Amino acid sequence: MVKFLPLIPLLPLAGFLFNAGLALVATRRKKAPAEWLPSLIGCLAPFLSFVLSVGAFWVLRQNPHEPLITGPLFSWFSTSLLSVDFGFLVDPLSSVMILIVTGVGTLIHIYSIGYMKGDQGFARYFSYLNLFLFFMLLLVMGDNLLVLFVGWEGVGLCSYLLIGFWFTDAEKAAAGFKAFVVNRIGDFGFLIGLFLILFAFLSQSQGSENSYLNYSFMENHKEIFAPLATVITLCLFAGATGKSAQIPLYVWLPDAMAGPTPVSALIHAATMVTAGIYMVARLFFLFEMAPVTLSIIGSIGLATALMAALIGLTQYDIKKVLAYSTVSQLGYMFLALGMGAPVAAIFHLMTHAFFKACLFLGAGSVIHALHDQDIRNMGGLFSKMKYTGITFLVATLAIAGIPPLSGFFSKDEILLMTYVNGSPVFYILSVLTAGLTAFYMFRLFVTTFLGKTRHPHPDHIHESSLVMVYPLKILAFLSIVGGLVGLPHVLGGENRIHHWLGYLKEATEVPHQLELRLMVISTVWCLFMSGLAFYLYCCHPGWTKRLKQKGALIYSFIFNKFKIDELYQAVIIKPLLFISTTLLWKGSDQKIVDGILVHGWTKVATVSARLLSLLQTGVLGHYLLFLWGGLIVFLFLAVR
């Protein structure tokens, strides 16, 4: 099996090359190619990767303590200070990740065939999608931090390409740009973290081996990090806030909705945003050494979860609600990491990948039918789009944390860990957020699918094609059963994912009585909030309007996303623009560099030449005089 491991990322790369070639030819000929070829290649490559991933998982299950390591495929670079080999590693953690990435990724690819039908850039779209998977697989499969970093940067690039896929629209292109720049800010922190890791090793290296960035090497020598652990982990976490959309760098994610909807599903459910969680879980042995960082991660995660959930309550764009819900759920995952429960985080990552992909694809199906994203123009779609409606409902129930769907188990585990390891305030706030999640998701579901149809042309609405509905069905099925891998002991399950990923962190023993009690609390609370949303938006739509009018000030503040974008605009972007335009460009560059150093010297040359040319009178006598004068001066100097 190990021999086939490199194929898992390489197949999507091959798909990318093929489709990119097709897209180039199409542009040259100014004619879109037939769609079956790019869609066949584009879907086949991730599917084969998925099959291989399942194979790798199968092999790994025989002996989970022996990770599949390709070893150095080739030496990337090797110096006396540091050597880096290119190699892949599949251990239980990355096996879960590659299954999610390739599995959900394949479904999204298949769905895209229907969604992108007739688009000008069909082949280009599939090539980007495949490239995205390639980089994501590099990220999760690399056996050292530098390969991870290549994937890390690569998914940033692909998110830029895909979010700005319809780049003729200036606003969408700007959204891609924003995602890229915000990610780069985080990546800077990540890079510094990398350098600090190297610094920690180099300042006290003793052995002859110097593949410092290798995970196993790092884990075996983790005592070296002890003095620097907090700084290193904070820098790495800064990178994670960029990729995984946490405060303060989450601002790119809601704007990233400018891309095609399957892209949103891919970026926000299965791939890119999970990178930060994966990285922290992968280096958890390092994060464990820095309790300060863990508490910061937990606080930021909780704050993000709460804030995004509040914003999600007020949005009208179906994709924006889902975007803020993603930010909020990612906040949960970081909360779990901060509470020292990486397994719970990965578990939630997995279930979230299922139901969020399902939600996004369902939203895509609705948008595809209505050509509109505003939920105020929707309503009553349940009867018209039966399968979309049912799958959306299933995913909504899952994300709301209604048992026995997948979201319940994973979220409950996070709440449990928060209760056990965190302060009561943390627990109360996280339960509150869980209720808010249930509330805004049911608000979304009810306004979109129930009630009267508010769309101007209700007759045109029809269910999407089979190629779009089947992925939805599979994802809905996974959203239902996905939680069973983490069925806790208290409910008679085996909690397989805990055994599978147990090596990341020893599980804490919790009294069953307590676990059951917390479970009941959160279930009742989520059910109550779901029912409340159902009741309010279905039966008493006027009530929310009155509430909005009463709290108009707070409402508009939340509706405008806490004015965070405006704050960044005023505090960071404006001063930065001022410094770069007025000081650096017009001041320093144009006035000093151009004005004095470049044009100043030419002016000196021109003026002095003009002055010297006055000597050239053209009168023979003058020239002779200069000649002799010069000669005399030289003679004097020579004699002296």
Next chain:
Amino acid sequence: MITIHHYLILSALLFTLGLLGAVLRKNILIVLMSIEVMMNAINLTFIAVSRYLRVMDGHVVAFFVMAVAAAEAAIGLAIVVSLFRTRQTIKTTDWRMMRG
């Protein structure tokens, strides 16, 4: 008694005279003549020093200078003639094409 100093002073005077003529006069023929005067002043120096040191080198150089002076006069006059043909003037101030 005429010493080497007399010769050298005379030669210096002649040279200065020639230099002034070459620099100040505007008639190109006079300028050429002044150059001849300067060359002869130098010749005088060579011969005087040669006699004084009792060697023949100065004499040899003086002959070379005479040859060069003759050639120079020939070429210079030819240039003057052709210049005169194009512009009908031999004043140096009328020939200012060399100006930058």
